[in-house]
Amino acid sequence: MDLTHFKDGRPHMVDVTQKPPTVRTATAEAYVRLTPEALAALKAGGVGKGDPLVVAQLAGIMGAKRTADLIPLCHPLPLTGVEVRLELQEDQARVRVEATVRTKAETGVEMEALTACAVAALTVYDMLKAASKGLEITDLRLLHKAGGKSGEWRR
Amino acid sequence: MDLTHFKDGRPHMVDVTQKPPTVRTATAEAYVRLTPEALAALKAGGVGKGDPLVVAQLAGIMGAKRTADLIPLCHPLPLTGVEVRLELQEDQARVRVEATVRTKAETGVEMEALTACAVAALTVYDMLKAASKGLEITDLRLLHKAGGKSGEWRR
Amino acid sequence: MDLTHFKDGRPHMVDVTQKPPTVRTATAEAYVRLTPEALAALKAGGVGKGDPLVVAQLAGIMGAKRTADLIPLCHPLPLTGVEVRLELQEDQARVRVEATVRTKAETGVEMEALTACAVAALTVYDMLKAASKGLEITDLRLLHKAGGKSGEWRR
Amino acid sequence: MDLTHFKDGRPHMVDVTQKPPTVRTATAEAYVRLTPEALAALKAGGVGKGDPLVVAQLAGIMGAKRTADLIPLCHPLPLTGVEVRLELQEDQARVRVEATVRTKAETGVEMEALTACAVAALTVYDMLKAASKGLEITDLRLLHKAGGKSGEWRR
Amino acid sequence: MDLTHFKDGRPHMVDVTQKPPTVRTATAEAYVRLTPEALAALKAGGVGKGDPLVVAQLAGIMGAKRTADLIPLCHPLPLTGVEVRLELQEDQARVRVEATVRTKAETGVEMEALTACAVAALTVYDMLKAASKGLEITDLRLLHKAGGKSGEWRR
Amino acid sequence: MDLTHFKDGRPHMVDVTQKPPTVRTATAEAYVRLTPEALAALKAGGVGKGDPLVVAQLAGIMGAKRTADLIPLCHPLPLTGVEVRLELQEDQARVRVEATVRTKAETGVEMEALTACAVAALTVYDMLKAASKGLEITDLRLLHKAGGKSGEWRR
Numbered sequence: 001m002d003l004t005h006f007k008d009g010r011p012h013m014v015d016v017t018q019k020p021p022t023v024r025t026a027t028a029e030a031y032v033r034l035t036p037e038a039l040a041a042l043k044a045g046g047v048g049k050g051d052p053l054v055v056a057q058l059a060g061i062m063g064a065k066r067t068a069d070l071i072p073l074c075h076p077l078p079l080t081g082v083e084v085r086l087e088l089q090e091d092q093a094r095v096r097v098e099a100t101v102r103t104k105a106e107t108g109v110e111m112e113a114l115t116a117c118a119v120a121a122l123t124v125y126d127m128l129k130a131a132s133k134g135l136e137i138t139d140l141r142l143l144h145k146a147g148g149k150s151g152e153w154r155r
Numbered sequence: 156m157d158l159t160h161f162k163d164g165r166p167h168m169v170d171v172t173q174k175p176p177t178v179r180t181a182t183a184e185a186y187v188r189l190t191p192e193a194l195a196a197l198k199a200g201g202v203g204k205g206d207p208l209v210v211a212q213l214a215g216i217m218g219a220k221r222t223a224d225l226i227p228l229c230h231p232l233p234l235t236g237v238e239v240r241l242e243l244q245e246d247q248a249r250v251r252v253e254a255t256v257r258t259k260a261e262t263g264v265e266m267e268a269l270t271a272c273a274v275a276a277l278t279v280y281d282m283l284k285a286a287s288k289g290l291e292i293t294d295l296r297l298l299h300k301a302g303g304k305s306g307e308w309r310r
Numbered sequence: 311m312d313l314t315h316f317k318d319g320r321p322h323m324v325d326v327t328q329k330p331p332t333v334r335t336a337t338a339e340a341y342v343r344l345t346p347e348a349l350a351a352l353k354a355g356g357v358g359k360g361d362p363l364v365v366a367q368l369a370g371i372m373g374a375k376r377t378a379d380l381i382p383l384c385h386p387l388p389l390t391g392v393e394v395r396l397e398l399q400e401d402q403a404r405v406r407v408e409a410t411v412r413t414k415a416e417t418g419v420e421m422e423a424l425t426a427c428a429v430a431a432l433t434v435y436d437m438l439k440a441a442s443k444g445l446e447i448t449d450l451r452l453l454h455k456a457g458g459k460s461g462e463w464r465r
Numbered sequence: 466m467d468l469t470h471f472k473d474g475r476p477h478m479v480d481v482t483q484k485p486p487t488v489r490t491a492t493a494e495a496y497v498r499l500t501p502e503a504l505a506a507l508k509a510g511g512v513g514k515g516d517p518l519v520v521a522q523l524a525g526i527m528g529a530k531r532t533a534d535l536i537p538l539c540h541p542l543p544l545t546g547v548e549v550r551l552e553l554q555e556d557q558a559r560v561r562v563e564a565t566v567r568t569k570a571e572t573g574v575e576m577e578a579l580t581a582c583a584v585a586a587l588t589v590y591d592m593l594k595a596a597s598k599g600l601e602i603t604d605l606r607l608l609h610k611a612g613g614k615s616g617e618w619r620r
Numbered sequence: 621m622d623l624t625h626f627k628d629g630r631p632h633m634v635d636v637t638q639k640p641p642t643v644r645t646a647t648a649e650a651y652v653r654l655t656p657e658a659l660a661a662l663k664a665g666g667v668g669k670g671d672p673l674v675v676a677q678l679a680g681i682m683g684a685k686r687t688a689d690l691i692p693l694c695h696p697l698p699l700t701g702v703e704v705r706l707e708l709q710e711d712q713a714r715v716r717v718e719a720t721v722r723t724k725a726e727t728g729v730e731m732e733a734l735t736a737c738a739v740a741a742l743t744v745y746d747m748l749k750a751a752s753k754g755l756e757i758t759d760l761r762l763l764h765k766a767g768g769k770s771g772e773w774r775r
Numbered sequence: 776m777d778l779t780h781f782k783d784g785r786p787h788m789v790d791v792t793q794k795p796p797t798v799r800t801a802t803a804e805a806y807v808r809l810t811p812e813a814l815a816a817l818k819a820g821g822v823g824k825g826d827p828l829v830v831a832q833l834a835g836i837m838g839a840k841r842t843a844d845l846i847p848l849c850h851p852l853p854l855t856g857v858e859v860r861l862e863l864q865e866d867q868a869r870v871r872v873e874a875t876v877r878t879k880a881e882t883g884v885e886m887e888a889l890t891a892c893a894v895a896a897l898t899v900y901d902m903l904k905a906a907s908k909g910l911e912i913t914d915l916r917l918l919h920k921a922g923g924k925s926g927e928w929r930r
Contacts, residue, residue, distance in 0.1 A: 003199070005210075011210050011678060023327055054321070066225065070274050072678050080416055083322045106700055114280060122273060126228060134310065169546065172567045220851055223530055224527075235790065238782070257790055365829075388696055390726055391633055392633035393633070421587065431605075437471075438468070439607075447495075452598050476832065478836055478854070540854060540855065541840055571879075623820035662778075675786050690894050693901060734900060738894075738897060739846070742846055742886065743847060743848075747848070754916075754930065756915065757916070758914060759911060
């Protein structure tokens, strides 16, 4: 198994010029594990119209658009749809993040979905860090992708 | 416990104008859990001079500098030092990422250290995803911070 | 009438994956109302080859390219043409800005035309603010759009 | 009256190296004039937790941080506080935007406050444009600045 | 011969809306002339896995993606492949940089190939400047382009 | 001579936290060698108020502000002054670019001055490439720096 991002031992942006553009979707998830202090702060803050989870959701959507700026070998892609959802799972003291990204392009949007989740989760951390620095982001992973030659993949 | 990033129920960038600039450091970590296919690909790719972990390391350093662009309520800070290390822990089939960020500013660099780890870990995923899509990023968390009124914190 | 940018009460980037790309254009305008001091400074500065209006014009063109970075739910689009014009309307003590943006995409470029006008007008303010801080930007609005399912629209 | 942004007839970024950093604040405002359709859509959309005005507010805060990227001759400044407020003034069929920006620097933050207002207002337009394209952004202007050699200014 | 980037004496982003997207490639080169001190430092630094030329190579790839942000009248293009190579030509005391960029678009990628070379060469300078400030970047030029109405061009 | 940007064989952003901020300046230059066709086009285009050299000058100023985004191991610095000058040296069929950058910081601005020159020169190329693709950018180099522990340096 070779690393596709390397050619003659050097990193490059894989040439996808000859691939036909097809519809692509990818869905990823992540979890933010809350401490009791963070959970209390989030619940207290979540009642107004400035819900911290909406801040994180927007950060995730905007983060998806910055993927090619952040990940050195990612292709810049014209995204055609981004959804990010955050849900407080209070009984498990965690926030779940899920992102779905769509495009019509020569290559897939897995990195965009993962980046959206990462940025949204980091934003949750940022807003709760005054209450507790012990939060952890975990299980950031791809759930599903479709489109392209390699077809569908599901965790 | 109030959310410091909210004022009258609305998000804002906290006013730190009157705080004195002090030396700040923060260290964070993250892990990328490898599948057997990804581990094999990483080991095969890691012998040349284009080590995939160097790509991820650079992405992490550059990611630290983009923190305020990504996290909506983060202050833009003039970073004075960034170190990112990646280590393949082969017996545990994972890559460990550690980032330390320094500044002399009115507020801390926890988010910069966490963002550096997240971007480096996402870059590892990007380079190995052709071998396996089942990798997970986990345990993204703060290890240590120092400086500022709240002083030292250690996990 | 629902807000298209919201789904189940949460903001998202609208899914346009299935829409066919078509030629799109949008034209917007804005005005910068000058004080007597600003008008005098602009006229004095406008004779050399570093005409302040050229600075603003370039800022507008570059601003159009940053639209998806600035407006959270905007789609990133591959613009195929941007024109920005600024004209000093001395008898009315104002500068008129007009921007036309073109693309071949699944969604329109109204926001790009408006953003180009806004950035150009802000740049006029920036260059004249040492002469007078009382300038106002006003009447920033869409004049015309064409292309896409909703067809032509004219103010 | 010379244009400070020009030197020998050419634009430049004014040299402020020798000025002492002082506390600076600036407050700006803007209005989005709503059509009846847009007003109805905003009221319908504003009841859930995904309030469109919160989206615009966050865009404004992030926009303030991009000012030096957008306005060619602006100095990059380490902002120490940003507040953006949006208020629906239903009886006047408009949304009012107000932004206050703070820093401790060699030059002022008027452009940052104006840019925050512009981006927030453009985001309101973006979210309501499916309901009505006839909205206008108007009265984008500085209300107050303090700090620096030129001292306080109030409209 | 008119300047295509100017219309009625004002700069604009050329309208390519009606041109058909075709496969485009461009290759550019640049040289970094080393002083003896810089050459020695590069050779000493180049043996570990953190080869300075890999840092520069990645910077070049990422730089290609920022072209439309940097060059005012460039069209934003969805790049489909980027290769950057750096080679120490020890006998001539210089580093050669070569970049090839590909897209399927209405306009060419000459500027992207040149920008990749420039950013990679600047990064070489950055890493060697502690050893010697006397390095020079030279012969930054296009070698080849193909695709589009004007067809192939070779130096 | 070790490479300061490497630590234990890995690239890092050098820690300058403990260095005192001092006034720093750097001046760099570059040349764009014109073909006869490019020279003719530049002279024809240079008579209007949209002088191509002003476009390049602005691109250079904005480029200086993007240095830390482009060069992986550069520190983000709050620039306090940027001047970029372009001059057509007709008898030598070339354009000379010179940039001076100032800051008050822990580290120098050599890279900012060089990046400003590179972006300005690339912009000259972009505007003349329809007339001739054979232009070359050459002699991009530091002329002078002052400030910091290493003191003054002059080519």
